[in-house]
Amino acid sequence: QQQQNQQSAQSQQQNQQPAPGGAVDPRGPPQSYQSQMDPSQAPANMGNNNMGGNRQAHQAEAAEVARQRAEIQAVLAQRQQAVQAMAQQGPGQGAGPQQQALAAAGQQQQQQQQGLAGPTQQQQQNVVRKGGQGSQEDSARANAIAALMSAAAAGGAAPGQQPGPTVIPSSSSIASSAANPGAGGLGGVTSAQGLNGQASQIMTVPGNRRGGGGGNRQQQQQHGAGGGVPPVANAAQQGNQPSAASIEEEDRLTAINPSEVMELSQHTSEVFMCAWNPRFTNLIATGSGDASARIWAINGPDASGGCQQSILLPHGQDSSDKKNKDVTTLEWSSNGELLATGSYDGVARVWSRNGELRQTLKGHRGPIFSLKWNKRGNFLLSGSYDKSTIVWDVTGELGFVKQQFSYHFAPALDVDWKDDLTFASCSTDKTVQICRVGLARPIKTYTGHADEVNAVKWDPSGTLLASCSDDCTAKVWDINSAKNEPKWDFKSHQQEIYTVKWSPTGPGSKNPNKLLMLATASFDGSVRLWNVANGTCLRILSRHRESVYSVAFSPSGEYLASGSLAGQLYIWNVCDGVHIKSFKGKGDIFEVAWNIEESRVAACFSSNVVSVIDFKKP
DSSP states (O other): HHHHHHHHHHHHHHHHHHHOSSBBBBBBBSOGGGSOOGGSSSTTTTOOTTTTHHHHHHHTTHHHHHHHHHHHHHHHHHHHHHHHOOOOOOOGOOOOHHHHHHHHHHHHHHHHHHHHHHHHOHHHHHHTTTTTTHHHHHHHHHHHHHHHHHHHHHHOOTTTTTOOOOOOHHHHHHHHHOOOSSSSTTTOOOOOOHHHHHEEEHHTTOTTTOOOOOOHHHHHHHHHOSSSSOOOOGGGGGGOOEEEEEHHHHHTTBBBBGGGEEEEEEOOOEEEEEOOOSSSSTTTEETTTTTEEEEEEEEESSSSGOOEHHHHHHHHTTTTTTOOEEEEEEEEEESSSEEEEEEEEEEEEEEEOOOOOEEEEEEOOOEEEEEEESSSSSSEEEEEESEEEEEEESSSSSOOEEEEEOOSSEEEEEEESSSSEEEEEEETTOEEEEETOOSSSSSSEEEEOOOEEEEEEEETTEEEEEEEESOOOOEETTTTOSSSOEEEEEOOOOOOOEEEOOOOOOOTTSSSOOOEEEEEEETTEEEEEEETTTTEEEEEEOSSSSSEEEEEEEEEESSEEEEEEEGGEEETTTTEEEEEEEOOOOSSSEEEEOOOTTTEEEEETTHHHHHEEEOOOO
């Protein structure tokens, strides 16, 4: 008993140490919620590690970790020999950029081979994604895989050869995915299946710049697996990735003029999300890791008008009170009068558009990851790390829990209303659930995903539900179908799909005569547009060289904005798939959003700023 108490004390001491800084998942700021939680309120099965991790899972994977490390070290040794052979050619043998990159990667690999040394600064930043750190074994495994994948990406095409297919993330984005211990499973434990898939592809195809994805996924794409497996509309669309030089030149020609950009810079930490008011269209709300949201009033029709005022919505009164109150989600009500915010302390708050705190909603026992108003505006829906979703009645002076749904077995990452009573939720338990207010059990439970489900979105008609996952697939479910199989199963992405968005077109939308499309954004650096009428891929938008975190259709559905790590924003013409505007900011982009007039695009950055960009139709 004494030994157990000592172990428990050591575990708590570790949890109180802050996670390393860096790029943070908008749904989960880096600090451990559990370390600040009242132990008497903690779920019994939460465990002693940060979000999602537990010692039993780490111990169970120890043998697998050792085997994978041995495999990786063998491949790293082979690559090191190749690097040394090139080095022996001497400086006069015409070493080009590819050889220099490989040599630099080889030096990093040699450091990793020497006992799998500690992570680089970038790897320390990447390990923060999706809920805290894993064990030392997890970190060592992630570091080794990151080094291997970086070397494979640095290999590239030999001189005189054409570069590979369309989807080409940079080596840093591949390393980011590999070093992310939460990408393949809950918290700090990466699934062995995902690691084997990535490692096998890299080992058998050195220099393949597409990065992740295993042979099993490729085989499924060729032969199909369940549901309707869609073909790519035209293989020629994938084409060849333009060279970095040509991309930079084209970006320079389409670069947005600095005079067309307004910078909102009063936040003191990462800005995770933003939302334009749907009615009072000069207002934009932003949420940040500084434990605050802000409502900004923009002057005039363009950036020259500047910002009229910024209203602070504090989620903590002082430095000690601001711990674990990072704003993780926010949304305006449909009439534009109320703003709902969710934070890492598990509390939802409702504010007036003038900044007055109207309601404080306490019911969750973990961070809130998603908040959505129903169209009527009487219910607010929240999804939390505590595995539950809550429907709040906010019609009175004091909001209260209308109904709590506790059917997920792991954190609920996203929620979305179908109508005023029915909603969907998704979880790291790999399931999607359809629930209705007043019913005791879910209407449907979809179990087709093989890894945690990151987002769910209903189409404008409320009959089709899109979901995306760390299993690198996006699926479309028909709520009216008696089958629990997806109508379409999109499998051509090579790495995790972080978000999906429907176009504001087709039945049920304001543009009913335009084709309904689904956009998927992935860590493989690509955005894909899908025709859900026949399941074909219409466009592959592949200029990004880093993980794409956010996409947004313009209100007309004619344009699409996409934002990625390393601060790259593109605006695309949906009809022909050509980018028409480009913008490079400082830091990583976590979210992009259009205003209702389609005259501005906002981008949230990890560098604590929001860039508001003027847009005029070409």
